[in-house]
Amino acid sequence: MLLCLTGWLAPQLGLADIDPAEYGLKSSVRSEKERQRLQAEFHTDKKREAELQRQEEEIEARRLAAEKAAWDALPYPVRLTKSRCTTCHIADYYTRQRHNRIGWGLVNLRMQYWNGVALTAEERVAIADYLAESYPAAGAAAMLEALLQLAVPLLPLWLWLAWKITRSRFGKRLNE
Ligand code: HEC
Known part of the structure; x- marks a missing residue:
């Protein structure tokens, strides 16, 4: 019991053991x-600091200007x-797809009427033309797409x- 008490007291005493001089005005201006x-x-x-900030702002402004250009x-x-x-998509999403002109036109139509994208007819044409030219279907996939269309x-x-x-089969069976 006594041991417990000393065990508890010792750290408490230790806490009070800080030298008040530590709080002294060592860093005060004399x-x-x-x-x-x-x-x-x-x-x-x-x-x-202000100069650094100005430089950072300049770099950012230059980056934005380059991006805009x-x-x-x-x-x-x-x-x-x-x-x-x-x-809605990252550009990679649709540039990884391949379609012919009709296919891209249908994608745009679906985006407009199914997913509610605001597109005018001219925009649909311009986008489908561009996508069909840049990301055309090729090989077997192109044949399959054309066949389906x-x-x-x-x-x-x-x-x-x-x-x-x-009907002709059914009719034959009836006659037998
Ligand atoms: C309002 C959000 C939205 C916008 C804007 C949008 N899409 Fe989509 N798109 C979707 C959703 C949702 C899906 C998945 C469901 C589906 O296939 O209809 C999708 C699917 C697709 C697919 C995969 C399906 C397929 O037929 O290959 C393609 C490709 C695509 N979008 C292209 C486009 C193109 C090109 C545009 C720009 C004209 C566009 N999206 C704009 C929402 C959008």
Whole structure:
């Protein structure tokens, strides 16, 4: 019990053991001359800081100007596509896709009517022209896309054919 008590007391005593001299005015300014020197130092520091900040702002302004110049240098369809499409996708998303002109036109139509993108007819044309020229479908994928684009509008024909075939078989069976 006693041991416990001393164990508890010792650190408490230790806490009170700080030399009041530690709080002394070691860093206080003692003479007018020193005060002036410190003030001058403080001013130089402030000036250097302001100069650094000015330099940083200049670099940032130059970066923004370069960015704007690069943007202005882009052809109109690229700027149009980026400003219309990168609100939802990163540009990589659609530049990784490949479609023919009809395919890109359909993508734009879907973006407009399905996903609610505000596009005028001229913008749709400009964007689809640009994307089809820059990111065209090639090889087997292009053939498949063209085939699908051909086959889908002929859907009524396929349905009619299927109906004909079924009916002729059914009719034959009835006659037997
Ligand atoms: C309002 C947000 C929004 C904007 C703006 C937008 N999209 Fe999309 N996009 C979507 C969503 C959501 C999907 C996924 C659902 C879908 O496929 O419809 C998608 C899917 C796609 C796909 C993949 C589907 C496919 O058919 O290959 C492509 C490519 C695409 N978008 C291209 C574009 C292009 C090009 C533009 C600019 C004209 C655009 N998007 C603008 C929302 C948007």
